[in-house]
Structure formats: structure tokens, C-alpha cells
Amino acid sequence: MTSVEIRYLEALRAVAEEGTFTDAAIRLGYSQAAVSQQIQSLESALGHAVFDRPGGPRAVALTPTGRACLRHAEVILDRLDEMRADIDLLHAGLGGRLACGTFQSVSVELLPLIVGRVLGETPDLQIRVVEEDENEPLIARLIAGDLDVTFLAGPVREPMIETIPLGEDPFVVVAAHDEFTRDLSAFPAPMLAGTGIIGESAGTAQSFIEDGLRSVGVTPRYRFQTNDNGAMQAMARTGLAPALMPLLAVNTDDPGVRVLPLDPPIPPRSILLGLPGPALRTLAATRFAQIAADVGRERLAQPAG
Numbered sequence: 001m002t003s004v005e006i007r008y009l010e011a012l013r014a015v016a017e018e019g020t021f022t023d024a025a026i027r028l029g030y031s032q033a034a035v036s037q038q039i040q041s042l043e044s045a046l047g048h049a050v051f052d053r054p055g056g057p058r059a060v061a062l063t064p065t066g067r068a069c070l071r072h073a074e075v076i077l078d079r080l081d082e083m084r085a086d087i088d089l090l091h092a093g094l095g096g097r098l099a100c101g102t103f104q105s106v107s108v109e110l111l112p113l114i115v116g117r118v119l120g121e122t123p124d125l126q127i128r129v130v131e132e133d134e135n136e137p138l139i140a141r142l143i144a145g146d147l148d149v150t151f152l153a154g155p156v157r158e159p160m161i162e163t164i165p166l167g168e169d170p171f172v173v174v175a176a177h178d179e180f181t182r183d184l185s186a187f188p189a190p191m192l193a194g195t196g197i198i199g200e201s202a203g204t205a206q207s208f209i210e211d212g213l214r215s216v217g218v219t220p221r222y223r224f225q226t227n228d229n230g231a232m233q234a235m236a237r238t239g240l241a242p243a244l245m246p247l248l249a250v251n252t253d254d255p256g257v258r259v260l261p262l263d264p265p266i267p268p269r270s271i272l273l274g275l276p277g278p279a280l281r282t283l284a285a286t287r288f289a290q291i292a293a294d295v296g297r298e299r300l301a302q303p304a305g
Helices: 004-018 021-028 032-046 064-092 102-107 113-119 137-145 191-195 204-215 228-237 281-298
Strands: 097-102 126-131 149-153 162-169 171-176 197-198 223-224 244-246 257-263 269-275
Touching: 004 021, 004 032, 004 064, 032 126, 032 197, 064 197, 064 244, 064 257, 097 137, 097 204, 102 113, 102 228, 102 281, 113 281, 137 149, 149 162, 149 281, 162 228, 171 197, 171 204, 171 281, 197 244, 197 269, 204 244, 204 269, 228 257, 244 269
Parallel strands: 097 126, 097 149, 197 223
Antiparallel strands: 149 269, 162 269, 171 244, 171 257
16 A cells, blocks of 8 residues: 555546546646546556446546545545645635743733734634743753744853843842831842742743842842742732732732842843744744734833834
């Protein structure tokens, strides 16, 4: 069966539907001899005749083997037609699938805007989202081809991917709205050494925070840890301890907390979009990146210059 070629199946279907080799040849754009040769090759591969050839003006008829073969041929040819259509849509940027890596704060604050605009242009595109707390698994899946694009928290140094900066996300202190914080315009970093902080259990953002605190002379000491941004803010609201969080992860409309810059500040994280090299990139991924850059300019702080 490995010698059966697609053109043999196309010839089988054309002869079965047209009734004669002559009409099938006209439909396929071949000579009658070429169609006869393709059917003979198919019969040789199967070991049985697929048509009863009565001769004269009468139409050929499928044999039992021919009928069985045609059922499978139609499925195969239909799937090939679907494949061609999917590839046409993929290269037109109008359809297919796009797998996007992300993390919690981007999923809540940026991704809905980006996906909404992408699907507004290409409603037939199917988008799948994969969420992680750290860069490493997202980068690995992008390199492996499991993801088409991924959001990352920078800085990132990985020569096998291209990164597009979308903007900066500063780290802020989220503290209970009480008498102490009411008059503060910034939260003194040294005070965190005494109060302790609420932070993530692990993750790329928390690594940036810990490195930043050490750079201003504060050793991180945790009162509570969770990877849920809402839970971090809720704990801060109770007065247990301040939470040090990326601004993108904070609900700034919460009346029970003050959102304050840290004094002195620690370096912000960069929000990046990672993509494979141009040869491995779909048009849908390219357009997703363009829209993500637009949303980043609207929603994120932009570095000077």
C-alpha cells in the first residue's frame, strides 16, 4: 500500500464519478492514457481490479474492491482539501491556531485587550493560552514549537528567540489604607525589614523583587506567600504586612489599600513578547505581536528614550 499515490486516488474518484476514462481525463487535465496508467498502478498495488470495464460506450462500474477503496479515498482526499484550506488560511493570517504563553498579571490586564483586537480582525483564529509563573518553561516551550508567542518578564537573555519590549512594569508597595499610610507619598524601603512582606511563593517576578530589595539593603522576610495576586492584595488589606507587587498585578481601584512607590525604588521588570525566528513565525503570530506592542504602549510605562 505504500506505493499508492494521491494521484491514483484522484483518478479513482474522477472515473467513478464521471463514468468513463475519457471524461475523467478531461476533468483532471490528463490524457486518457495517463488516467488508465494511474488506475492500473492502483490495481497493481491493491492486487485486485477496481473497475469492471465492459468496453464500448457503456460506463465502467466499480468492483467491490473499488467501492471499498473509494470510501477511503474520499476521506483521504477530503482531509487533503481541508489541509490545503487550513494552510491557505494560515499563510493569509486569517485562520489556524495560535498558542500563547503568559503569566497571571498579563492574563488579567493585557491579554483580554490583545486577544479581543486579534479576534476582531481574524475571528476564525483559534487561540490557546498556557500560563506559567516563571520564564524558563515558557521559553522552553517556545523553542520547542509548542508555543507561537509568549509573554515574558524581563530582562531576558536567550539567543534562540526574539523579544519585543512592550513596556515597563514598576514594583509598588500595596499596604492597608490606615492612619500610617494615609499621609505617605512613598513607602520607605528600610521599613520592610521590620514589617516583613507579603510575596509570591516562587516565580520570576519574586526573584526580581528579592534582588531589588537586596540592592537597597533590605533582606526579604516573608509574613505570607501565595502565587495568587488577589490573595496577596487581600492579605495586605488586612494590615498583616505590605505586599510588594508589580503594578500590573494590583487592583488599583481597591479602596482598602494604598498603592505606593518604594523609596528608594527597585528596578522595574520589563514586559516582553517572545517569538521564534522569522522563518518559524506565522502571520498570525506577527500580527499578534504588533497588536501586543500597541496595547503595551497604551497600558504600560515606556522607558525614557
